[in-house]
Amino acid sequence: MKKKSRTVRTFGIMVANPKQRKYVLRKYLARKAAHVRLFCFTPSEIDWKRKSILGLHHSNWKWVQHRFPFPEVVYNRCYTTKKTTIQKLEATIGSNKCFNQQNRFDKYEIYKLLSQSLAPYLPETVPYDRETTAQLQKAHKVLYMKPCYGYQGKGVYRVEARESGEIHIGQHYLLPQFIAANVPQCQTKLDELLGSTDYLIQQGVHLQQWNDQVFDIRALVQKDESGVWSVTNVVSRFAHKGCFNTSICTKICLSEEVLRHLYPQEKADVFLQTIRDISLRAAETVESGTGLRLGELSVDFALDNDERLWIIEVNGRPQKELYDQLFGQDAVYKRPLQYADYLYTH
Known part of the structure; x- marks a missing residue:
């Protein structure tokens, strides 16, 4: 007796411009489940009258443009403050079928939200x-x-x-x-x-340094296949010597490595657990406070010379390129697709 095949589910990843389509799609195609058809598109490629989208797809070992009906779920990777396109898509495919509806946050609005429950971790x-x-x-x-x-x-x-x-x-x-x-x-x-x-x-926070380099601690928080927030990983970026901006970094590693270099293992593990706990609370607070349906965000921490943790900022569209330098980080790309699968069935 033949095993019944799963229904093919079509998910769309929305990016800002055509140049990003192939790069982004390649990352997620390698991690998608067999029953998922994935394509990448930009807002300008949506035909609202015909309710179809001209998207980039990978088929028979080739990159092809194909006109798709609206997908079942949309994962927004456009870094924008505007929600207009997402709202129009939701009017057609359903209000709970798009995530990361808005991912460019006003830092002060996020600060005010977080200060309601996480004030001890926030610099003035x-x-x-x-x-x-x-x-x-x-x-x-x-x-x-x-x-x-x-x-x-x-x-x-x-x-x-x-x-x-x-x-x-x-x-x-x-x-x-x-x-x-x-x-x-x-x-x-x-x-x-x-x-x-x-x-x-x-x-300003007086940051701890390692080898005369400033480093930060970034927790990537994503929803999983159950629609629940979880911490995918915690990494550190090392700035160039004499530089305070960790976005201009010379090295990326798991924060566990940094903390276990600075502290005994037991103390390092306490720091890591605290970071995970705070990050989950931050994600829940931002989502409930903004009223947005989110699927991922990152929380950046600083560790000062008094061994105090500070939330420096929350990012609504985490840089995925960071994790390509680290082994075994497939979950970074799998989790959004698993969450899309969850939204398809709920």
Whole structure:
């Protein structure tokens, strides 16, 4: 008696532009289940009148463009603040069939959400203005100016008040690009650098270092085949020497390796468990607070010289390229497809 085959399920991955389609699709095709048909598309390739999508597909060992009916589930990999396209798709395929509806977060809005339950792990963070900058500079000495919708450390400035009265302003590196003689001069320079972009001020954290390199701790939190948040991995990025931006990194490794180098195994394991617990709470808080259907996010931590953990930021579209350098990280790509399978049946 022949075994009954599973129904073929069609999932779509939405990306920002055609150049990304093949690169993204290749990563997920290698990890998909046999009963899943996968294609990649951009918002401009949706034909709303015909309710079809011109997407890239891999068939018979070839990359081909094919016109598909709307998929059963959509996984959004467009890094955007707009929800218009997702809302239109949901109107057709169902309100619970698209995930990562919006994945470019306002950092200050996320801070306010997290502060309701995770305040002890958050550095002081407020919207940027001249008066507040001067006040916080006295309290913390080191501040970070971050664009509310920034990513990969772009547009981030480090502002350090020195004992001499000088204020050093740097981008990416600890060495200053600009040295202000006093507070008014610093404020004038910051106004020039930040322009009309919405910025926030974040309290500086004195980071622990390994081999004179700053490192962070990133927990990747994804929903699994049961639709439940779980921590896929915890990794660390090492910045170049003299650099504070870990997005410009020289090395990536599992954080377990770093923590067990710095601490006895038992203490390192406690840190890792705390990181996992906080990350899960952060994911649940962000999803419930925003009302978005999310499938993954990453939580970035800093470990200071007093052995205190701080949540530096939450990213709505984790960089998957990080994990390609590490062995045995297939779950990074499998989990979104497993979650899509879950949404198909619920």
